[in-house]
Amino acid sequence: MTLRQAQGEAVVARDLVVRYEDFTALVGATLAVHYGEALGIVGPNGSGKSTLLKTIAGLLLPSSGELRVLGQQPRKLSPGTIAYVPQVEAVDWSFPATVWDVVAMGRFARLHFWQHFGPNDREVVHHALDVVSMADLAGRRISNLSGGQQQRAFVARALAQEPKLLLLDEPTTGVDAATEEALREIVRKLVADGLPVLMATHDLDRVDDWFDRLLVIDRRVLALGTPREVVESGAYSAIREHTHTHGHLRHDHEPHAAHAAHPEIRA
Amino acid sequence: MELLTEPFHYAFMQRAFVAALAVGLICSTMGTYVILRKLSFIGDGIAHASFAGIVIAYLRGANFYLGAGIVAVLTAVGIGFVHRRGRISLDTTIGVLFTGMFALGVFLMSQQRSYAVDLQSFLFGDILAVQPQDLWLILGLSVVVGVTVAVLFRGLLYTTFDPVVAQASGINSPAYEYALLVMLALTIVVALQAVGIVLVAALLVTPAAAAYQLTSRFSPMMVLAALFGAASTEGGLYLSYYVRASSGATIVLLATLLFFSAVGLKYLRRA
Numbered sequence: 001m002t003l004r005q006a007q008g009e010a011v012v013a014r015d016l017v018v019r020y021e022d023f024t025a026l027v028g029a030t031l032a033v034h035y036g037e038a039l040g041i042v043g044p045n046g047s048g049k050s051t052l053l054k055t056i057a058g059l060l061l062p063s064s065g066e067l068r069v070l071g072q073q074p075r076k077l078s079p080g081t082i083a084y085v086p087q088v089e090a091v092d093w094s095f096p097a098t099v100w101d102v103v104a105m106g107r108f109a110r111l112h113f114w115q116h117f118g119p120n121d122r123e124v125v126h127h128a129l130d131v132v133s134m135a136d137l138a139g140r141r142i143s144n145l146s147g148g149q150q151q152r153a154f155v156a157r158a159l160a161q162e163p164k165l166l167l168l169d170e171p172t173t174g175v176d177a178a179t180e181e182a183l184r185e186i187v188r189k190l191v192a193d194g195l196p197v198l199m200a201t202h203d204l205d206r207v208d209d210w211f212d213r214l215l216v217i218d219r220r221v222l223a224l225g226t227p228r229e230v231v232e233s234g235a236y237s238a239i240r241e242h243t244h245t246h247g248h249l250r251h252d253h254e255p256h257a258a259h260a261a262h263p264e265i266r267a
Numbered sequence: 268m269e270l271l272t273e274p275f276h277y278a279f280m281q282r283a284f285v286a287a288l289a290v291g292l293i294c295s296t297m298g299t300y301v302i303l304r305k306l307s308f309i310g311d312g313i314a315h316a317s318f319a320g321i322v323i324a325y326l327r328g329a330n331f332y333l334g335a336g337i338v339a340v341l342t343a344v345g346i347g348f349v350h351r352r353g354r355i356s357l358d359t360t361i362g363v364l365f366t367g368m369f370a371l372g373v374f375l376m377s378q379q380r381s382y383a384v385d386l387q388s389f390l391f392g393d394i395l396a397v398q399p400q401d402l403w404l405i406l407g408l409s410v411v412v413g414v415t416v417a418v419l420f421r422g423l424l425y426t427t428f429d430p431v432v433a434q435a436s437g438i439n440s441p442a443y444e445y446a447l448l449v450m451l452a453l454t455i456v457v458a459l460q461a462v463g464i465v466l467v468a469a470l471l472v473t474p475a476a477a478a479y480q481l482t483s484r485f486s487p488m489m490v491l492a493a494l495f496g497a498a499s500t501e502g503g504l505y506l507s508y509y510v511r512a513s514s515g516a517t518i519v520l521l522a523t524l525l526f527f528s529a530v531g532l533k534y535l536r537r538a
Contacts, residue, residue, distance in 0.1 A: 054435075057434075057435035058434070058435065059431060059434055059435055077437065078437065079436065079437030079438065080436055080437055081437065082435055082436065082437070083435070083436065084431075084432055084435035084436070085432075086429075086431060086432055090429070090431060090432075091428060091429045092428075095303060095427075095428050095485075096303075096479065096482055096483055096484050096485050096487075096488045097428065097483075097484060097485055098483070098484060101484060101485065102428070105421075105424070105425045105428065105429070105433075106436075108421045108422065108424075108425045108433070108436075108438065109433075109436035109437045109438050111421065113418050113419065113420075113421070113422070117421075141483040141484075157432075161436055163436075167435070
């Protein structure tokens with residue numbers, strides 16, 4: 001069964017509760033993501049956008065509720081199924097690696113240790129670099145990339161993985177307008193090919209162009225529907241107001257990626 | 268000519284050169300991960316903690332490597348576990364475990380009436396005292412660590428650069444971290460006799476740090492680090508024979524010299 005033919009729901013969550021030690025980041029979230037749709041996740045800082053993505057990626061375990069990703073618990077999926085694109089600050093860019101090296105890592109989950117990194121893997125990496133228009137930068141050391149290039153390299157790594165589900169955490173933060181538009185086109189193309197995409201975003205101005213549906217959260221689900229439905233529900237304007245007036249003040253609620261990196265990957 | 272090859276005439280020197288080569292290669296290979304994962308304090312911690320194992324093994328008449336090895340691996344896994352599960356920071360965890368275990372070693376040793384001279388050699392290293400059976404153990408452990416690095420290469424690389432995304436893609440990042448900590452512990456045990464507890468951290472950090480200055484990709488960094496490590500241990504041992512100085516100290520000084528040369532070369536290339 002190809003992705004295009006797949007019907008039904010790629011992600012189903014019911015009454016999902018996620019806690020960080022003494023802070024409840026998600027309270028009873030219920031939602032579904034269809035195949036071949038881009039679902040945008042909007043909400044103020046600390047509203048649980050990243051937490052939701054990380055839980056779906058299997059990086060965090062829900063303390064209660066039910067979660068099915070492609071019909072399974074996230075950690076039971078075969079390697080390479082879920083591609084997660086974190087915010088670029090999540091890694092140390094002084095690491096000795098070229099753009100090619102980083103994108104090639106996308107193949108690693110699919111290779112057993114005795115398998116060679118073969119011609120097919122190289123071709124997939126080449127193609128991923130082409131898609132994000134970075135083929136000419138393949139040999140550049142990652143410490144010499146701009147923010148937009150770093151983001152595109154991360155997206156290329158995710159594409160090289162040939163995932164069945166793509167999760168993006170605010171990929172448009174801190175990138176230039178050209179990169180943002182390029183990313184939007186890439187996402188729309190993937191969605192048209194049947195890939196389910198979930199993307200957290202801060203940018204509320206172009207949600208119609210990016211997403212088929214919107215999820216508005218602030219630790220609990222406030223609204224879920226097409227951008228138009230969500231606007232009409234009023235939840236969106238409340239968030240918009242909230243983000244613009246209080247967004248920067250609530251930053252301390254959501255654990256920063258660097259702090260959360262270790263608790264998240266507990267076995 | 269006779270003067271230059273003189274060190275190789277003695278069996279104990281031949282063993283020392285083979286042991287030094289193994290230690291240099293393996294420490295600096297692991298050092299690549301130590302540098303990039305910022306584990307140098309862990310290396311120091313494991314080395315000090317293993318002192319307790321050495322003393323216990325000595326008092327019970329057991330093999331030094333066995334005692335050091337068991338304690339080093341337990342400490343490494345303990346550090347990894349407390350770090351992952353606990354609410355204590357990594358620095359604090361290592362600080363507490365490493366001083367506690369070291370104190371246990373000193374405590375047990377101080378209860379002995381006869382002062383143990385051999386224990387001193389583990390603090391500062393005495394590669395000239397390597398016995399044939401020690402050499403087999405060193406070579407065996409080196410092969411185990413080397414093969415493991417080769418087999419786990421891609422996973423270790425990915426989880427070193429980006430453990431979170433690697434985990435999301437289905438790679439078991441915590442398992443790789445534990446595997447690395449156990450290999451680090453074994454490496455430290457291998458290095459103990461060569462350079463001693465006090466200097467082992469230098470051999471884990473300095474050659475890899477020198478290689479980091481001169482390379483822009485991971486694999487070349489690891490290869491160059493191994494070369495620098497082997498050059499430091501072999502060269503240091505050779506020099507120490509003529510200058511009649513401590514081999515451990517000479518090895519580390521040579522590695523340090525290589526590091527500053529690498530930094531200098533980096534700036535020359537930029538200019």
